[in-house]
Amino acid sequence: xxxxxxxxxxxxxxxxxxxxxxxxxxxxxxxxxxxxxxxxxxxxxxxxxxxxxxxxxxxxxxxxxxxxxxxxxxxxxxxxxxxxxxxxxxxxxxxxxxxxxxxxxxxxxxxxxxxxxxxxxxxxxxxxxxxxxxxxxxxxxxxxxxxxxxxxxxxxxxxxxxxxxxxxxxxxxxxxxxxxxxxxxxxxxxxxxxxxxxxxxxxxxxxxxxxxxxxxxxxxxxxxxxxxxxxxxxxxxxxxxxxxxxxxxxxxxxxxxxxxxxxxxxxxxxxxxxxxxxxxxxxxxxxxxxxxxxxxxxxxxxxxxxxxxxxxxxxxxxxxxxxxxxxxxxxxxxxxxxxxxxxxxxxxxxxxxxxxxxxxxxxxxxxxxxxxxxxxxxxxxxxxxxxxxxxxxxxxxxxxxxxxxxxxxxxxxxxxxxxxxxxxxxxxxxxxxxx
Amino acid sequence: xxxxxxxxxxxxxxxxxxxxxxxxxxxxxxxxxxxxxxxxxxxxxxxxxxxxxxxxxxxxxxxxxxxxxxxxxxxxxxxxxxxxxxxxxxxxxxxxxxxxxxxxxxxxxxxxxxxxxxxxxxxxxxxxxxxxxxxxxxxxxxxxxxxxxxxxxxxxxxxxxxxxx
Numbered sequence: 231x232x233x234x235x236x237x238x239x240x241x242x243x244x245x246x247x248x249x250x251x252x253x254x255x256x257x258x259x260x261x262x263x264x265x266x267x268x269x270x271x272x273x274x275x276x277x278x279x280x281x282x283x284x285x286x287x288x289x290x291x292x293x294x295x296x297x298x299x300x301x302x303x304x305x306x307x308x309x310x311x312x313x314x315x316x317x318x319x320x321x322x323x324x325x326x327x328x329x330x331x332x333x334x335x336x337x338x339x340x341x342x343x344x345x346x347x348x349x350x351x352x353x354x355x356x357x358x359x360x361x362x363x364x365x366x367x368x369x370x371x372x373x374x375x376x377x378x379x380x381x382x383x384x385x386x387x388x389x390x391x392x393x394x395x396x397x398x399x400x401x402x403x404x405x406x407x408x409x410x411x412x413x414x415x416x417x418x419x420x421x422x423x424x425x426x427x428x429x430x431x432x433x434x435x436x437x438x439x440x441x442x443x444x445x446x447x448x449x450x451x452x453x454x455x456x457x458x459x460x461x462x463x464x465x466x467x468x469x470x471x472x473x474x475x476x477x478x479x480x481x482x483x484x485x486x487x488x489x490x491x492x493x494x495x496x497x498x499x500x501x502x503x504x505x506x507x508x509x510x511x512x513x514x515x516x517x518x519x520x521x522x523x524x525x526x527x528x529x530x531x532x533x534x535x536x537x538x539x540x541x542x543x544x545x546x547x548x549x550x551x552x553x554x555x556x557x558x559x560x561x562x563x564x565x566x567x568x569x570x571x572x573x574x575x576x577x578x579x580x581x582x583x584x585x586x587x588x589x590x591x592x593x594x595x596x597x598x599x600x601x602x603x604x605x606x607x608x609x610x611x612x613x614x615x616x617x618x619x620x621x622x623x624x625x626x627x628x629x630x631x632x633x634x635x636x637x638x639x640x641x642x643x644x645x646x647x648x649x650x651x652x653x654x655x656x657x658x659x660x661x662x663x664x665x
Numbered sequence: 666x667x668x669x670x671x672x673x674x675x676x677x678x679x680x681x682x683x684x685x686x687x688x689x690x691x692x693x694x695x696x697x698x699x700x701x702x703x704x705x706x707x708x709x710x711x712x713x714x715x716x717x718x719x720x721x722x723x724x725x726x727x728x729x730x731x732x733x734x735x736x737x738x739x740x741x742x743x744x745x746x747x748x749x750x751x752x753x754x755x756x757x758x759x760x761x762x763x764x765x766x767x768x769x770x771x772x773x774x775x776x777x778x779x780x781x782x783x784x785x786x787x788x789x790x791x792x793x794x795x796x797x798x799x800x801x802x803x804x805x806x807x808x809x810x811x812x813x814x815x816x817x818x819x820x821x822x823x824x825x826x827x828x829x830x
Contacts, residue, residue, distance in 0.1 A: 234802075313693070325757045325797040356691075363741045364753070364798050366811040399691045404700055405741030407796060419692075421699030421725070423738040439693050482802060484759045490802035526758060557801070559759050573758045577796050583738075 232491040233332050238508040242468065244478045245452050246494040249336045255371060257378040260339035266384055268455035272347040273392040280351035284454065286462030288469075288476035293319055293410075293447030294525060294555045296543045299454075305434035306352040306442050314354035315438040317419070317445040318345055320361040320372075321403055321410040324525035325577060327557030329480035329492045330448035334361070334368035337452065338375035344451030346385065346396045347458060352444045355395045360415050363404045373400050407581035411629045412445045413437075414583065425583045426629035449480055471498025475542030479556050483509040486516060486562035497542040504541055505560060516562040520646070524554020526574050527634030529641035530567075551641070567649050569661060571642045572600035578635035589632035592623040596635060598664070603653045606660030613643060613650055676706050676720045685724070695725050699735055703742055712743035740795075748784040748791035750829040752776070753808040756794040759801035764818075768805040769794060771819035775826055790826075 231237035233249040248254035254263055272280055285300030306314060318341070322330040333341055345357040361369040376398050379385045389396040401419050403409050409418045413427035416438045437443025457465045466476045475497040481504060484490045488510030495504060505511065505521065512518050521531045523541075529551040531539070539549040546553045561570065579593035596619050602608050620636035627633070643650060652658040677685065688701050702725065706717035713736050715729075722729040736742045743751075752772060756765045769792075773779060776790035784791045800806035803815035809829055817825070 322799045323797055326759055326801050328799050328801050328803075331799055362799065363739075364795070364808060365813075366808065367813045397691070402700065402704060403741075404703065404739035405795075406739050418700060419697060420694065421696035421727075421735065423735055439697075484801035484804070485762060490804075492802065559801070561762065565762055570758050570762060573756075573761050577757050580796055 232493040235489045235491050240503050240508055241494050242478045242496040243494050249332050257382050265339050268458035269343045269346050271458055272350050277351050277353050283462045287457045287465035292449035299450055303351050313441050314352055315443045316349050316354045316357040318359040320359050320448050323362055323407040323410055324555045324557055326559040327482055327525045327555040329482045331368050332492050333448050333452050335371045338372045340452045342379050342398055344454040345398055347454050349396055356397045358399050358401050358419050360401050363402055408583045425585050428628055468496045470496050471540035471542040472544035481556040481558055483558045485560040487560050498540045501536050501539040501541045512562050519563050520561045522559040524552045525557035528552040528554045529637050532645050567642055567646045571638045574638050575600055575635055586627035588623050588626045592619050593635045601664035604661045604663050608654050676717050712746050748789055750790050750810055752792045753795040755798040755806050757797040760804050763804040765805040767819045768817055771822045775822050
């Protein structure tokens, strides 16, 4: 459902069916809604069978990268004698993205159940759920649900009497966007600065505490119980566009729409339907100008590009952007894109972990150049300078934070160059930003 | 939780040491307790003091310099005392384009803080702007201490602040 709004007929409420129902948060409320049946089933399955079921569903990572989940699980070693770990990434901090928050605070047991099943699939006994420090309310609700899951025997040394140990630990972050990067998140759990690690080795070989580790996003794991209950083939049949994009996806829509909220769609739904019908379209008297479809790190789309775009991994890629996290920022004709792109650049400059020169310097420099353009002090060569900086920030660093800063700059300049030029020529009044 | 004693005693009272040891059973290394221990310190004192850093370092077998390096990486740990109530306002793009600037202005005015990062003269409030709070559909989200409040407008602020004496 389009929380906080009622469900729209074009939605497919699966993960979001119980959003807004406080009773679904409790163990009893969750089991009365069919909860923990999938875990009981998984406890009787082999790890291989669990992984196969998830593979057949076509489920792909919902955190941003879209990597096939079953394949990721299959990378974990089989008989290595080492402890294995699952990390759940609940560090949702990508501007425009607020979907995992709804899972954490309305259906925490769906996530716990998904974590437990994933542990069985990857031969792990322990899952660490890394919750961003700012998610005080959702994190507390999750902690209460974990305690309840232990008290009811779903977790612990002998999960549901199976003889198998399943532990879920909530680990609080402390304010750092970069900890959403998988290896930075592992460093944070280990008690280190959240610097991303050089890969390889990949987490399946050497991850948390140097042991084989799988890391999945909240939404990915919350989808797993549905796949176990109803079958991978059923999940794969949920598809309106590319056959490589199956299942449902939570899309959090924000910005200049009448009904901002988290909508759950079958992948492939036309983006126009999502924006104009589910989210209610532009505010009265306004027209839409641009959309950032997958969290702030992906290229900006013009409305012409939105027009025939299917909301799935392939559809948005064909339109020149990315589905990413599914955090959709909608901007109308009142939006000053130069100002918004500057604000995003400042976000990345603030959040850079500063270990790579191109990112540390590039994000700060990009911010300062945009500042001087906004202040009416830009020169004609500044636009080329921004593109040159962006080129040096793309594909040149340990993680993609730097690339993420470049994406809105490059796409903004390609599609809305006239707005930048209006500041250079003085046609637009200066905006006093920065120091 | 929001009382900030002027001279805090040792962080690791027997109760807190017990709490730490219980947490320790959830991790294979001692160092993994660093972020949880820093949260304990901030909950106890309102900030992470140099004395707390020394104590945590000694407790976890790390150097104070290492711990300080970790503390300064994470923006939610305060390295100096802040107001009795700490207010974080989201001003990242989705909030900025939907009016968070007016909420910041109203907060600075009604708290008496005057500017971002400053503490009001009565020691009651500190206001900072923060990067994306992950509630972009509920503009403007703010955090007052641990209370996450959605859809804040300037008009709501006087009544909201009155709840935090």
